[in-house]
Amino acid sequence: MSSRTAVVTGASSGIGEATARTLAAQGLQVVIGARRVDRLQRLTDEIGATAMPLDVTDEASVAEFTDAVERCDVLVNNAGGAKGLAPVSAADLDDWRWMWETNVLGTLRMTKALLPKLIDSGDGLIVTITSVAALTHYDNGAGYTSAKHAQAVLHRTLRGELMGQPVRLTEIAPGAVETEFSLVRFNGDEERAAKVYEGIEPLVAADIAEIVGFVASRPSHVNIDQIVVKPRDQVAAGRFARRLG
Structure with missing residues (x-):
């Protein structure tokens, strides 16, 4: 077991869950x-991770979580999501607030809180x-695309x-990944x-988790700035080769 510790947000499902499994398999302490603690417990039982409740939109929750993290070598800012597909003219401000709080300010809160520990590790990775x-950008997606642009600019x-x-930073920009993402976007x-x-x-x-694992296993002098990954059937946001019928 490595002495390196990885923190993964949004780990109750999808990319976060798969990333936790991948990093644990690589020997990191995870x-x-x-927010869904029941799902975290099941994952903990399987991979031996340490699980704690975390709402990245809540200052107190982030503080309690990060204070309990004794060491942080790798931070995976995965918590995020989309709400709705409304045009700007019909924008739901509550949906916009949720997307900005989760994707942008959530990333900021976690990164800011754990940055001293990442630096102290001597070889941190975000x-x-x-x-x-x-x-x-794409039509009807301004709330999500603006939040993701802001999150990316924060990271860059x-x-x-x-x-x-002694901290490296990697942005991973996935295209269409079949997780609970669209289920959340469309309110179930x-x-x-x-x-x-x-x-x-x-x-x-698992496709994205494997990339995180690859990045985390690079030697300390190697910084992979950005990885864009899409399915073969996707050329751009909203542009797919669909085989229907």
Whole structure:
């Protein structure tokens, strides 16, 4: 077992859960956080992680979680998500607030709180899971794409601010990954969520987790700045080769 400790947010499902499994298999000690503690407990029983409740939109929750983390060598900012597909003219401000609080300020809170421990580790790594939505825009997606652009700019800015410090930063920008993402976006509408992936072979959470594992296993002098990964059937956000009928 390595002495390195990895913290993974949003670990109750999808990419976060798969990443926790991957890093644990690589021998890292893994600390996982999410709001759905029952799911965290099941994962802990399987991989031997340390689980604690975490709501990245809540200052007190982040403080309690990060104070309990004694050492942090790897931080995976995975908690995030989308709400709705409304045009700007019909924007739901509560949905926008949730997306910005979760994707942007959640990443800021976790990174700021754990940065001293990442530096003290002597070889820290911050992996932020953004999206292809951080690189472009699409109709009806302004709330999510603006939040992901902001999250990515936060991460990229920190890369320069930490120059000379023993911390590496990698942004991973996935395209279509079949997780609970669309189910959350559409408020639990399973039929609508399924149509997002209809006729294509999307990425799965393990595909992204393997990339995180690769990044985390690079030697300390190697900084992989950004990885953009999409399914073969996807060229850009909202542009797919669908095999229907």
